[in-house]
Amino acid sequence: MALSREQMAQRVAQELRDGFYVNLGIGIPTLVANYVPEGMDVMLQSENGLLGMGAFPTEETLDADMINAGKQTVTAVAGASIFSSAESFAMIRGGHVDLTVLGAFEVDVNGNIASWMIPNKLVKGMGGAMDLVAGADNIIVTMTHASKSGESKLLSNCSLPLTGKGCIKKVLTDLAWLEIENGCFVLKERAPGVSIDEIKEKTAGELIVPDYVPEMTFA
Amino acid sequence: MAGFDKVVVSYEEAMSGLEDGMTIIAGGFGLCGIPENLIAEIKRRQTKGLTVVSNNCGVDGFGLGILLEDKQIKKMIASYVGENALFEQQLLNGELEVDLTPQGTLAEKMRAGGAGIPAFYTATGVGTPVAEGKETRCFHDREYLLEESIIGDFAIVKGWKADRFGNVIYRHTAQNFNPLAATAGKITVVEVEEIVEVGELEPSQIHTPGIYVDRVIQGSFEKRIEKVTVRS
Numbered sequence: 162m163a164l165s166r167e168q169m170a171q172r173v174a175q176e177l178r179d180g181f182y183v184n185l186g187i188g189i190p191t192l193v194a195n196y197v198p199e200g201m202d203v204m205l206q207s208e209n210g211l212l213g214m215g216a217f218p219t220e221e222t223l224d225a226d227m228i229n230a231g232k233q234t235v236t237a238v239a240g241a242s243i244f245s246s247a248e249s250f251a252m253i254r255g256g257h258v259d260l261t262v263l264g265a266f267e268v269d270v271n272g273n274i275a276s277w278m279i280p281n282k283l284v285k286g287m288g289g290a291m292d293l294v295a296g297a298d299n300i301i302v303t304m305t306h307a308s309k310s311g312e313s314k315l316l317s318n319c320s321l322p323l324t325g326k327g328c329i330k331k332v333l334t335d336l337a338w339l340e341i342e343n344g345c346f347v348l349k350e351r352a353p354g355v356s357i358d359e360i361k362e363k364t365a366g367e368l369i370v371p372d373y374v375p376e377m378t379f380a
Numbered sequence: 381m382a383g384f385d386k387v388v389v390s391y392e393e394a395m396s397g398l399e400d401g402m403t404i405i406a407g408g409f410g411l412c413g414i415p416e417n418l419i420a421e422i423k424r425r426q427t428k429g430l431t432v433v434s435n436n437c438g439v440d441g442f443g444l445g446i447l448l449e450d451k452q453i454k455k456m457i458a459s460y461v462g463e464n465a466l467f468e469q470q471l472l473n474g475e476l477e478v479d480l481t482p483q484g485t486l487a488e489k490m491r492a493g494g495a496g497i498p499a500f501y502t503a504t505g506v507g508t509p510v511a512e513g514k515e516t517r518c519f520h521d522r523e524y525l526l527e528e529s530i531i532g533d534f535a536i537v538k539g540w541k542a543d544r545f546g547n548v549i550y551r552h553t554a555q556n557f558n559p560l561a562a563t564a565g566k567i568t569v570v571e572v573e574e575i576v577e578v579g580e581l582e583p584s585q586i587h588t589p590g591i592y593v594d595r596v597i598q599g600s601f602e603k604r605i606e607k608v609t610v611r612s
Binding site: 229231 | 409410411412413435458459460461462480482483484485486487488490491502503504505506507508509510540551552553554555556557558559560587603604605606607608609610611
């Protein structure tokens with residue numbers, strides 16, 4: 162069975178480490194915050210200028226001056242800091258964020274990522290995505306393995322305009338955990354019950370399948 | 381006005397000198413921390429042919445979005461413009477030019493502009509459409525783009541508290557692009573919720589020192605929330 166959005170978030174959460182500063186993109190990455198392991202301290206960075214993003218507020222504590230990068234109202238945790246957009250991107254570009262998780266339309270075997278623009282449809286803008294992928298060393302891309310019509314999103318060459326070049330090393334799809342090494346996707350784990358054949362069939366870029374590919378485990 | 385007193389009492393005076401074709405740098409992220417009354421004054425003036433530099437362009441009917449209603453904006457420099465149907469329509473009709481700029485690059489363009497740095501190198505955007513037509517250079521085996529900084533004829537800024545000398549403090553995440561915009565205007569206008577007496581603000585807590593600020597005005601704010609999200 163392909164992973165649900167919640168299971169994808171759970172799998173990404175297994176990559177968190179105590180003391181990590183983490184930037185979570187919109188969509189599935191946001192859900193990762195719900196699965197921070199018990200007893201682990203992680204601080205969430207929101208690129209509009211908040212380090213230490215907390216839960217959504219209550220009706221009583223709602224504040225127009227406290228939002229996240231998705232423009233949702235949020236709270237700050239104890240120990241949070243708030244700063245300008247230049248400071249925020251100094252952290253991001255300077256490589257101070259330990260883990261960045263974001264969605265994508267396509268990823269290719271060279272670590273290129275396309276996530277912001279589909280030509281001839283409305284172009285909304287890249288927001289902070291280009292800075293995040295250029296600045297972070299440890300990035301996890303989360304996306305479905307194939308489009309609704311069955312087209313692979315793991316390609317030899319991205320077909321859409323890029324967000325970043327050669328910057329992606331880890332991809333979690335609804336079918337598999339893959340890492341990009343030497344111009345190939347390497348299958349590291351598969352979703353419970355998903356066959357290697359299905360993953361092969363839905364991966365357009367060159368795929369290396371080791372002798373043993375464990376199934377993901379969830380607590 | 382005398383000495384360092386930057387306070388003005390009318391929005392008309394606050395935006396005095398604004399002319400057609402000028403470049404305006406605006407603070408704010410989404411609708412958070414936007415100089416909503418200064419924007420309304422620009423609409424009242426019907427100034428045309430503006431280049432506006434801001435992370436977003438408001439929404440239909442609020443924030444910078446209201447300047448689209450009478451086609452006052454010629455060119456928008458922003459990182460994300462997804463919340464605005466009128467924007468989309470004018471863009472598709474060719475009535476509006478847009479220069480999509482990565483958010484961190486946009487922030488740095490303002491910061492550098494205000495700091496007298498004409499351009500800077502960044503890895504952001506290398507190998508993407510953002511790099512088209514830009515110089516690149518390698519440092520430490522990595523490729524970087526040369527990005528030019530931005531200076532505005534006006535910078536419009538929303539603060540929380542200011543003193544009469546134009547020292548400004550921002551509230552929570554309404555800070556965002558505001559302190560950067562404040563440095564990068566030939567004329568910087570700050571509207572705040574409260575003007576306090578000189579000496580009331582703790583000097584070490586000031587976000588924008590008054591040297592960057594030309595005019596300060598106290599306003600009242602709607603502070604519309606784009607996405608009200610509460611926990612159940």
